[in-house]
Amino acid sequence: MARIGVIGGSGLDNPDILTNSRDEEFSTPYGAPSSLLKRGTIGGTDVVLLARHGREHTIPPSQVNYRANIAALKASGCSHILATTAVGSLREDIHRGDLVIVDQFIDFTRQRKMSFHEQFAPHKPVHTPMGLPFDANLRELLVDKCRDLAYPFHERGTVVTIEGPRFSTRAESLMFRLLGGDIINMSIATEAALANEAEIPYAVVAMSTDYDSWREDEEPVTWEAVAQVFAENAQRVTALLKLVIPSV
Secondary structure: OOEEEEEEOOOOOOOOOOEEEEEEOOOEOOEOOOOOEEEEEEOOEEEEEEEOOOOOOOOOHHHOOHHHHHHHHHHOOOOEEEEEEEEEEOOOOOOOOOEEEOOEEEEOOOOOOOOOOOOOEOOEOOOOOOOOOOOHHHHHHHHHHHHHHOOOEEOOOEEEEOOOOOOOOHHHHHHHHHOOOOEEEOOHHHHHHHHHHOOOOEEEEEEEEEOOOOOOOOOOOOHHHHHHHHHHHHHHHHHHHHHHHHHO
């Protein structure tokens, strides 16, 4: 039976979506995860919820222990991982409040632990394929349920992951557009790489909250603006998860 790990991102650090929930403390060889694991059910399916930045959003993006988070979800028996995230839009047609079912990433981080392997066994190197980093079956489910709910959404998108916690300069934002980025955030490439290395199917539903810094007809993004848009639309993400999880 499937047990689904849900990683709650900005705006969904501690959503009240589980039935019969309980907290469990967990440790891993890589340290402690960002939060206690909250276990419960959605539609009869076992779910383990983890807050990426801590339940009070106290952990900056580059200080998140991504390895411990993925390792804890795997050790707790999660067969799949669904993640949520707030993103900036790099495209005119990705509007505030739109959902994006991510299919590719471009990694611009520089100081993170991106692998569980700090050394290889003799003559046994591990190089994880990453051509399609997001699970096709989970993505199809997310797309189908977005259609059922009639939400404004995009079936695919390339996310650029930057280090943070600062936002992009306008020059950087324009560069990311030229490179083919559709949305931008500070976490997903790291999580996706580690989930693939751990051999756990992983997919993301992203919500566009702003236009980063590339548009000259409005002020560059601020955290206050991100938080406001996500708070106004968070119920879309939780409704989508509640519909998708029993179908995995």
